[in-house]
Amino acid sequence: MLLTMIFLRTINPRLEEAGRLVSGWRGVMKGITIPLILPGVLLAAMLVFLLSFGEFSVPNFLRYDVFPVESFTQFSAFYNFKAATAAAVPLAAVTLLLLLVEAAFLRERTYQLRPTPELERSPLIKLGAYRKWWFASVAITGLVIVIVPIVVLVIQSAGIGAYAEALNRAGGSLLRSLLYAVIGATLLTFLGFLTGYLVQTKALRFWRSVDSLTIFLFALPSTVIGIGLISQWNTSWTNFIYGTPLIIIFGYLAKYTALTSRISVTQLAQIPPSMEEAAQVAGAGWFRRMVFIVAPLARRGLIAGWLVGYIFSLRDTGITMLVYPAGHETLPVRIFTLMANGSPQLIAALCMVMIAATLLPAGILWMIPGLMTRKIIR
Amino acid sequence: MDDPRSHDEKDNQMKVVNMDSVSKFYNREKALDNITLEIEEGERIVILGPSGCGKTTILRLIAGFIAPDTGGIFIAGEPVARDGHIIKPPERRNLGMVFQDLALWPHISVKGNIEFGLRAKGLPKIERKQRTQEALNLVGLAGYADRKPAELSGGQQQRVALARALVLEPQVLLMDEPLSSLDLELNIRLRKEILRLQKKIGFTLLYVTHDRDEAFDIATRVVMMNKGWIEYEGTVENIQKHFRDDLPKIRS
Structure with a gap:
């Protein structure tokens, strides 16, 4: 849904308005809007497929033995590293194949849909008599998927006792999760900004390889990345990485840089190149231009990137479950292990704590006046 | 020879x-x-x-x-x-350059826009201040130093762009x-x-x-x-x- 919204926003409203002069909304949707966003929607569908295909945490929590879970089980239950690696190969192969298809047929067409510099609002479609039916279908979907599960958690966790026990048994994990997520998000923002800048400006010849690599790693199932990280760092020389939380941070960077990179690309595309060129002519070197001109102008994207990096780092289970060193388990991992013998009230309270931790920085940032104000750069 | x-x-x-x-x-x-x-x-x-x-x-x-x-x-x-x-x-x-879209940095004040190049060249603060003031006087914008570019008219923005380019001599x-x-x-x-x-x-x-x-x-x-x-x-x-x-x- 988010990707479709982003692609819809990249359509110049004038294109739809030009269509409206000769056709109703159905004609405009069929002849202009949908054909324009179709490559984007197909790309989104492919990414959703890949993410579902490699999803580990939900099937694992619900005890469904899908392929990524099988790969994880081979590793964690049987300590069969070879079987785990073999089980991960088909996942990596399918990911690579689909990304090659995407690169060949969709990427160039999708990239043509650059955001317009002026963030104009698209014309609204009046739904008329259908309005209440659309509203009802969206409301029911939201209710079933989001509201009902949260209400159930609230009811189950009601009472101070459940929360006190949650903090008692998982307080350390919560603090670790917050710390690793903050470090992960900060590094992801930095790395995503650099790779995003590279992709947007095509500053180096290998920009396309960098872009493809980040997307490949993002689409790759977490278990595959986890197994890869262990193979790479589990040596006596690199134990300072493998045996410390650094391995978790490396996992976040490998998996989620594509997200912050894409956000940076979208934000940087809205900054006229002349802004940086003016600083260059004025005598500013690359670092000064980044710190004083480009980064402040891309402020909203950096903040959004940080929040996305934080949320994904905080909720990560697939990589963390495989690589976390003893005594460094995070909250999602702790919830998973407590599910085996903890009470439903305790688990519900931990889930509510997890939701609060997820929303915490977004709440703080939104309270700072002017920080996220949208400004049009002329 | x-x-x-x-x-x-x-x-x-x-x-x-x-x-x-x-x-x-x-x-x-x-x-x-x-x-x-x-x-x-x-x-x-x-x-x-x-x-x-x-x-x-x-x-x-x-x-x-x-x-x-x-x-x-x-x-x-x-x-x-x-x-x-x-x-x-x-x-x-x-070189100095005035761009077609002026490229004034919207997050920096008029004074900051003009002074930016002087900072990049590493000039001492006193000289930077003096030259920025001279440039502002030159284009008739002495009273607008602390404003943001978006708070100026089109003509004033042109003058800021000109001052920013000229201040570097x-x-x-x-x-x-x-x-x-x-x-x-x-x-x-x-x-x-x-x-x-x-x-x-x-x-x-x-x-x-x-x-x-x-x-x-x-x-x-x-x-x-x-x-x-x-x-x-x-x-x-x-x-x-x-x-x-x-x-x-x-x-x-």
């Missing part, structure tokens, strides 16, 4: 800017075709031509944002780019259709302002426009371009005499 340097090298040293047989391609399409252009100190050269004729490409080559595919560019006799390579990046060429000031988005009255007023400043300070000006009247008002020499090559080059009087009534209507 004979000077060991080549004749061309000695010749280049007398010019502020020298483009020597420069060609530039975009996706195999020729944007500039074997352009040779010399600019002497204190000149006001206007490149005049329709959209897509390559005039902005010349400015971007001289500024150093792009490299010529063939040929060389010299600034103050020193090679800065040659045959696909940038020898000296833009930040080391000591550049060897050449490059202007890329800076007045094209303004109404005619303000356009004419700012032309006079640019001329006044140029006569006062004496900077070398390379100005790009598609507007014939603007070109004739500003230039000491006009370079008329079409489809990537120089069609005619001369003083305003020469051009008017040469073309008489057949002067092409360039305004696009």
